Amino acid sequence: EAAQKGGFPTFMLKEIHEQPNSIHTVLSIEQAQIHQLAAMIHEHQRTYLVGVGTTYYVALVAQYYFASLAKTFLPALSSDEFEYAAEVDGNTLFVCNSQSGETYDTLKALRFAKQRGAASAAIVNVIGSSISREVNLAIMQSSGPEICVLSTKAAVAQMTILLRVALELGKIKGVLSEQQYEEAQLQLKDLPEAIQWVLDQRMSVIRKIATTHCHIKNWLFLGRGIYMAAAMEAALKMKEVTYQHAEGMPGGFMKHGTISLIDKEMNTLVLVPPQREKDLYEATMSNVEEVKARGGFIVGFHYGEPDSRFNEEVIFRDVPSMLAPLLELVAGQLFAYYSAVTLGRNIDKPRSLAKSVTVA
């Protein structure tokens, strides 16, 4: 097993470090396949993005990519809720993500959709898996085996594929000009290196913050827009591996109830967009001030100059806006990881969790 871990103490840390590589791999998936999925979405009246656990948050991140880059609303649904919420007929396209390709809830939702005449597509890691065999179009992400129960490299690779599909749809629909599209393709190429930068340059500060504050049992993870989806996923990582309560939430939602929980025993982690996203940035910072006014302790993931409104901060190097949430997600993985290491948790196999849940 030590050999399989390639010098890392855990599979989780190894797989986090494999991300520049797994992203490089999905950036090399043939454009024809990406185009095929974008064209399917374009041709169908309704498309749902479906997954469960981390793959639901992948769908939620993608929902925002499609909204901003292709001006198209593709609702993200949790696989287990799909049949209760979705409207499915012959004009529907079901698009799911699954690392294992065997998750019961996702397979059940897929079969439900197919029975009602929907077309289907999936992004899957495991070759030959049930989901990859049962869909009309399977895009294989080829991220290599993911052993840790928590999904890291598989999830970020799926987000990157869906980002590519969103750009392609943006081009098909004329939302993006040829020049904007080409520029975005060039920017995408920097993603592996930008993630490598987070691993090389921000690991120690994230480790220090996590080690110092992981004893706090309640965490609120806030973000707006796509950063909300990233905050939900980061909070799931935290819960899965530390057994501490972390609640991901849209920044604007907090004041409608949850704000009453803010005190010395509840920390907040805020995923902040680059400042050039002026409205989103200011709205997010207004949440920071709301928490601060109530004496809450705040960790900020952000792109600006050092900011005393945060009690602790992780500052990222500037990247194009579409890549920014992915860097913060990787930081969230490291934050959960080092919190759990300090707390002495079973990193690769947290209690009560299975890598693939294949039963109801």
Ligand code: G6P
């Ligand atoms: C399980 C795992 C999660 C994973 C989810 C979906 O609950 O513990 O880490 O996100 O299944 O798995 P899938 O293989 O479909 O991506």
